[in-house]
Amino acid sequence: MYVLLCKDGTLYCGITNDLVRRISQHNAGKGARYTRGRGPVSLLRSWPQKNKSAALRAEFSFKKLSRSGKEAYLAV
Template sequence: MEKNNHFFYVLECKDGSYYAGYTVDLAARVEKHNAGKGAKYTRARKPVKLLYNERFETKSEALKMEYSFKKLSRIEKEKYIRKNRKEGLHNE
């Protein structure tokens, strides 16, 4: 597997909630969520849109970020996304 192709991502669901995950292919993963074949959480909350993503060197780093993000409050999640977009950590 290619290095640097590990993504932590955040989706915004139709109901306004966030879903955080890990993937090596962002476009395919978002498509899968919207097709109802992603996580159980997003199936009832489609369509989803990609709100934020960060690229990591290793799967382990990306999964650690996902785990940390999931422990944050909604306000902390919003601050994290805003702050890292400004600092350029967000990938398009």
Template sequence: MNAWYVYLLECRDGSLYTGITTDVARRYAEHEAGKGARYTRARPPVRLLAQFPYPDRATASRAEYAIKQLRPEQKRALCAGAP
């Protein structure tokens, strides 16, 4: 069984995008190629800020929701503390 990841991207306009996937590198490449989420098609990513592993999709989805509720400065602080 594959691990799931919550990841945060910084977009060209300085905004942050949060998503989940089982393969962060593949998903980032999709975002860069304009085949990712609608949000990143309009605001291409410039870098991956952090990724956090979770044992299953349900746990990753709950974490993604919780992170999306944070203010941008809180998200950046979370990323700064990420390994």
């Protein structure tokens, strides 16, 4: 799981098995629809997960948090 900071100050959370490739895709406008108009993006933090299922659960939990909750999670 990874969290990006977009140019407009918003946060984007996603999962991947190749972080360098995925960030390049986001910055090239070929990533998620959300980040296409909000680039360039920068990596704030990433966490390895055991498997795809664990990564999806972590992503879902993070996305449910408020902005202040996300910032607190990132600060840990």
